[in-house]
Amino acid sequence: MSDTKYIFVTGGVTSSLGKGIIAASLAKLLQARGYRTTIQKLDPYINVDPGTLNPYEHGECYVTDDGAETDLDLGHYERFLNVRTSQANNVTTGRIYQSVIEKERRGEFLGKTVQVVPHITNEIKERIQILGKSGDYDIVITEIGGTVGDIESLPYIESVRQLLWELGEHNGIVIHLTLVPFLSAAGELKTKPTQHSVKTLMESGIKADILVCRTEHQISEDIKEKLALFCNVRKEAVIQSIDASTIYDVPLLMQEEGLDTVTLEKLDLPNNTEPNLDQWKEFLQRHKNPKHKVTIGLIGKYVELPDSYKSIQEAFIHAGAANEVDVEVRSVHSEHLSAKNIDKKMMGLDGILVAPGFGERGIEGKVMAVRYARENNIPFLGICLGMQMAVIEFARTVLGLENANSTEMDSETPDPVISLMEEQKSITDMGGTMRLGSWDCHLKEGSLVEKVYGSSDIEERHRHRYEFNNKYKEQMEEAGLVASGFNPRTGLVEVVEIPSHPWFVGVQYHPEYKSTVASPHPLFVGFVKAVLTQKQKQNNASLA
Ligand code: GLN
Numbered sequence: 001m002s003d004t005k006y007i008f009v010t011g012g013v014t015s016s017l018g019k020g021i022i023a024a025s026l027a028k029l030l031q032a033r034g035y036r037t038t039i040q041k042l043d044p045y046i047n048v049d050p051g052t053l054n055p056y057e058h059g060e061c062y063v064t065d066d067g068a069e070t071d072l073d074l075g076h077y078e079r080f081l082n083v084r085t086s087q088a089n090n091v092t093t094g095r096i097y098q099s100v101i102e103k104e105r106r107g108e109f110l111g112k113t114v115q116v117v118p119h120i121t122n123e124i125k126e127r128i129q130i131l132g133k134s135g136d137y138d139i140v141i142t143e144i145g146g147t148v149g150d151i152e153s154l155p156y157i158e159s160v161r162q163l164l165w166e167l168g169e170h171n172g173i174v175i176h177l178t179l180v181p182f183l184s185a186a187g188e189l190k191t192k193p194t195q196h197s198v199k200t201l202m203e204s205g206i207k208a209d210i211l212v213c214r215t216e217h218q219i220s221e222d223i224k225e226k227l228a229l230f231c232n233v234r235k236e237a238v239i240q241s242i243d244a245s246t247i248y249d250v251p252l253l254m255q256e257e258g259l260d261t262v263t264l265e266k267l268d269l270p271n272n273t274e275p276n277l278d279q280w281k282e283f284l285q286r287h288k289n290p291k292h293k294v295t296i297g298l299i300g301k302y303v304e305l306p307d308s309y310k311s312i313q314e315a316f317i318h319a320g321a322a323n324e325v326d327v328e329v330r331s332v333h334s335e336h337l338s339a340k341n342i343d344k345k346m347m348g349l350d351g352i353l354v355a356p357g358f359g360e361r362g363i364e365g366k367v368m369a370v371r372y373a374r375e376n377n378i379p380f381l382g383i384c385l386g387m388q389m390a391v392i393e394f395a396r397t398v399l400g401l402e403n404a405n406s407t408e409m410d411s412e413t414p415d416p417v418i419s420l421m422e423e424q425k426s427i428t429d430m431g432g433t434m435r436l437g438s439w440d441c442h443l444k445e446g447s448l449v450e451k452v453y454g455s456s457d458i459e460e461r462h463r464h465r466y467e468f469n470n471k472y473k474e475q476m477e478e479a480g481l482v483a484s485g486f487n488p489r490t491g492l493v494e495v496v497e498i499p500s501h502p503w504f505v506g507v508q509y510h511p512e513y514k515s516t517v518a519s520p521h522p523l524f525v526g527f528v529k530a531v532l533t534q535k536q537k538q539n540n541a542s543l544a
Pocket of ligand 1: 356357358384385386408463464465466467
């Protein structure tokens with residue numbers, strides 16, 4: 001018998017159905033009923049973590065407080081639940097194998113032949129139960145990445161089958177997310193792909209307890225009955241998940257469909273309270289009824305794929321709602337910026353955010369965007385590489401150090417205003433060797449950021465190798481770019497700002513990872529507020 005209840009979320013028919021959002025929405029509903037709930041994601045790929053993946057592959061790499069580089073779904077979990085995730089919340093096949101192979105090398109298997117079953121499956125089962133056994137949660141939701149039937153997913157599905165058996169009835173259930181496509185030629189919704197995917201799951205010995213059906217059209221009662229009969233679930237366990245205008249509507253839609261009620265019933269948990277979603281609804285109300293509108297340019301090099309900057313996009317939604325402002329985020333490809341077109345490309349932007357990134361591609365465009373914001377008094381926020389570009393731009397234009405650069409882009413630069421920390425110079429491995437996770441930061445008294453945070457000691461998450469070079473600090477400060485946040489232990493510069501500018505802030509860390517619905521990030525809230533104020537000021541000036 002286990003005290004913790006387990007919910008497994010699998011996906012069928014196709015990828016990209018939004019398992020992460022469904023898992024987060026269900027978790028929200030359970031949390032709102034008072035259940036301590038967390039979510040973890042198991043990814044079937046062989047990378048040890050997504051840290052070495054190009055954002056074009058799986059979107060943004062999300063970073064937790066404990067420095068885990070994880071799947072972007074963990075961002076949704078934190079944004080919905082306002083509960084911190086950790087290394088234990090994201091496991092990949094690479095990590096599972098790494099750990100089993102390390103145990104084998106240490107002789108822990110006592111001469112046995114090491115196999116997928118039981119060694120890999122045991123490792124998976126152990127990882128699934130780490131959070132449950134911590135005693136911190138009543139319910140653990142485990143999302144299995146990929147689609148059932150994939151070769152890579154098989155050990156995970158087998159582990160789930162074994163765990164369900166071991167946990168016993170009512171202690172573990174399976175929610176299967178599928179697609180019910182609409183064939184316009186036939187004018188109808190089709191249930192066959194779902195039937196097949198439920199069958200594939202059954203071949204592995206798993207019976208879905210609940211079906212969540214993604215659809216672009218309302219699923220009729222008849223179709224629900226048909227799905228129930230042929231997929232062997234009760235009709236009330238067939239849940240429609242219709243396309244929503246915002247992901248933040250999904251918890252309420254799932255509540256209407258009774259996903260939380262049927263889940264509690266299957267887990268034999270009391271269902272005598274209504275979820276308290278007052279704060280959530282208030283956020284939605286503000287999000288959907290903005291009083292003002294601003295346009296903010298997101299200058300990056302992965303802009304073709306909106307998921308590359310997922311947390312930034314979501315942080316703007318939270319900060320927009322907090323200010324009752326509709327924030328239109330306009331993506332600008334940094335590689336397409338040139339001295340000739342910069343005025344045109346920046347036209348209509350009320351604020352400018354220069355995004356994080358790695359490598360040389362597109363950086364000159366980022367420097368140009370910083371200069372445009374600085375010289376035209378446009379509120380500016382630079383995040384990580386964006387902050388580094390702000391420092392480089394200032395060094396080049398204001399200090400006259402024409403070839404100033406980061407040693408990441410030019411190892412021979414005469415003015416390495418951004419460079420490696422001494423202890424990092426000998427590192428050759430790419431995975432997991434950056435400054436990662438939560439670090440303390442002290443904010444300078446009287447600075448803009450201190451005002452924005454309403455506090456002088458903060459903690460923020462990092463993911464970078466290069467740092468502000470303190471050799472240039474004095475020179476920069478004399479010329480007007482002030483280091484206003486630094487690590488109290490190492491003295492590394494974490495924040496720069498220009499006090500003579502209406503709102504110009506560069507941060508070496510990633511504030512976007514910590515913004516949630518319940519707790520919008522102060523830096524984004526302050527930025528959006530400044531963008532609106534500056535826009536109104538300019539409008540008034542042009543009217544006068
Ligand atoms: N490439 C830069 C570094 O490694 C910035 C990284 C980032 O923007 N996350 O320092």
